[in-house]
Amino acid sequence: MKPKAILLPAAEMPRQWYNILADIKLNPPLGPDGKPISPDMLAPVFPMNIIEQEVSTQRWIDIPEPVLDVYSIWRPSPLIRATTLEKVLDTPARIYYKNEGCSPPGSHKPNTAVAQAYYNKQFGIERITTETGAGQWGSALSFACAQFGLECKVYMVRVSFEQKPYRKTMMEVWGGKCIPSPSSETKAGRDALARDPNTPGSLGIAISEAVEAAVSDTTGKTRYSLGSVLNHVMLHQTIIGLEVKKQLAMAGEYPDIVIACAGGGSNFAGLAFPFVLDKINGKEIEIYPVEPQACPSMTRGLFIYDYGDTARYTPLLAMHSLGHMFVPPPIHAGGLRYHGMAPAVSQLIEEGLVTPKTVNQLACYEAGSLFAKTEGFIPAPETTHALAQTIAEARLAKEEGKEKVIVVNFSGHGLLDLAAYEQYMAGGLKDVFLSDEKIAELKDAIKSQPVPEQLKSMRK
């Protein structure tokens, strides 16, 4: 037997997170008055120790010992050589996947849930509220709160609540209270129910309920928790990439390509940011955030200050965009609809430190199925985006005859997402592309809008 997994000894688990804000500069979000928004305005929902992390520019931040204790339940997570997949692809590439699906809730989410629960506990908070769709984040936070003796209340969008009873049960086994949203517990929920007693709910309503539950607690002992997008979330996830670097060193390897899906951004950040630091310091490495082809904002937009809506009511933000007046053309419409990107990722793209890629639905599910047949684990649907790009790169390596080292983040298993695979196996997907001519036309339409300062990070 030849070992596939590279197991980092527990004593070698990283003791610090990497904070990319030490090494990149960001154009701040601007309020309607044109002034930068202050993070202190988030104090009603987050404890100050987390807000401090949100704005910190300290490069290395110590991981508290109690957080490491909980991480040690499943961390260091294995880095596994995908030898069977390599063989099927007949590629000279060496493919490694970081298995974040082995955490108790089955994804990378507890890397930040555990840290956030700890910091809330340290701040004297007794209960945390959040929203969840199908329950991946809600179950991660319930697990984390159980570890620190915190109450956890999860507002789960009703349509998912009814479809995913096992996620609800997971939360409750960990002691979380899972409430279908809209609920009668908050004014936001009651208003939604008054409009339609049979409403299936939405993430917007669930977030409003979770925030209201935190803000309305006059004891000050309740806060809200968010599992994606914000800086402190990405910070906590960097343990993924930091472990990978140590594991690859054990194997005498260094990646040519690092790949992760870029939905909310946190699993991409977790694997990629430590390698971005290497790239800033001169390493030759390609780093690919992967998004659905329906949303090629990162690949084809312009980096400008843009409004969030056609009426120009929302603040100007530095982002990749095709402009607020963009109207999708028939047939190809979806390709550009979701054309806003997290500022930190936009900045990395702008500086050429990461190179976004897009994949289509069909390729994703083909990749997920192939991965399951070869490596065994059934990936979560979002994870299949990264796997599709990985397979494309492995095939390219074969064409080029190059022995590339590819590292991909296996961000979670898909054992509670099997309906998505059923739909794929039932067929019906097709691929559509937006023409370069149309992209050029759209860019030309917004060329008069203000352009943010082209910031550059510190380079060695």
Place this chain on the structure above:
Amino acid sequence: MNPDELDIRCPRLGSSVSFGYCRSCGDGTSPCFKIFDCWWERFDVVAYFKERLPEEEFMQLAGTRPKPKVLSLLEIIEQARRNTAGGGND
């Protein structure tokens, strides 16, 4: 083909939803801001809405994007404060 009979995996929720859900989940009555993203590979969703929405509403749907998280959180906090104070207007 009746699109309302189709299901798709919602990337935001992580579970299966019907096209009918996506048509109304934005604020209870208007479409989700990602509806073109999610459905374009299944049928001509743009033509569907062009036929059914007034041009201004179609333009608004086409131009809508998610707000940055910090901004949307601030708005939700302000709304929650109004709700808590008894002055909510949603």
